[in-house]
Amino acid sequence: MSGWTDKRPMSPHTSIWKWHLTMASSILHRVTGVGNYLGIFIVVAWLFATAAGPDYYEPLSAVTGSIWGQLILFGFTLSVSYHLVNGLRHLFMDAGLGYNPKFASFTAGLGLVAAVVIAVAIWLLAGLVPGIDPLNMTGAA
């Protein structure tokens, strides 16, 4: 601490922090927020293509229907479901609830698990995974 004269408190640098669940959930909340920012481009493009006609709609659905398109859409689903679940947790914390360290870690972990379960359940139940359609959503016999 040779020439350091600034008396203001200094935040410990990320690299010397021990990773813990609440920290991971906070970082992931921001990461998925940015992910959703990118994902809504697809949603708006889809709405626009619907209005613009089949000449726009069909090429777009060819891209989103490809394996890479489907992977991106599943990632988007995962990103939205995590941000939604953890966002609900944030709202409770904004109301002053759930700050007990152990409970906060528990809800952080619960949010992670719930997000994956929700995203996987949506894809499986909606029949978006080829060959899996328990509720017969695609209308195939």
Added chain:
Amino acid sequence: MSKESIRTPLGKVRGLGSAKHGAGHFITQRVSAIALLFLVPWFLISLIAAVRGGYDGALAWVADPINAVLILLAVGAALYHMRLGMQVVVEDYIAKNSTKTFLLIVNTFICVVLFVAAAYAVLKVAAI
């Protein structure tokens, strides 16, 4: 202000500090979050069902008056919420003032352009 203030002399001279916009940002971010808590699940489930019907299914889904209103609410609230969120990300990580200002303006432009595109699309299909 006490003698033990942690504000730097330079900060005091420049009059830097709260811009008095923090509370408004905080509240609107949460209010849009509460709206999205309801709109996003509806949007996801409804959209997946609509996509199944191909182009005609998509067209019929957007053309339904209730769907059209809910789509615009969902997309509008999402774009509003993400503009606020991205603003914080930019403010946190970009220290250089000119770059920060530039990115904040780009952020606003992106959200407005996306909303106008979505609004045009929905109204074109639904308002016939």
